[in-house]
Amino acid sequence: DDPALEPFTESHDVMGDGSLVLLPTPGHTAGSVSLLVRRTARPPLLLAGDLTSEILRRGQLPGVGNRRLLAETTRKVLALRQRYPSLVVLPAHDPTAAQRLLDS
Secondary structure (H helix, E strand, O other): OOHHHOOOOOOEEOOOOOOEEEEEOOOOOOOOEEEEEOOOOOOOEEEEEEEEHHHHHHOOOOOOOOHHHHHHHHHHHHHHHHHOOOOEEEEEOOOOHHHHHHHO
16 A cells, blocks of 8 residues: 555555556446556656546546446546646547657
8 A cells, every 4th residue: 555646545566666556447347447657757647548538527427337436436536636736647538648648
């Protein structure tokens, strides 16, 4: 458990050094995870697999998946972004994600 990742209470440090951390982000699909990439001298990235830009921008939940889990996951990601204002969240199905990745 890494208190710096709150409100996430579970995580998996892929490399053992905190640079790549898997976070559970279920809702749209069971078992979905997102990857937090902590970079040196650059803003951290969150590769949010099954979240969409619409969910994160407008809180608009899709009709597919577990709506309760999806709402909870969205709340956690938004809280993490608020905790780390420089965090670049790159949700799936976001046509601007590639350019925002290049710009970050």
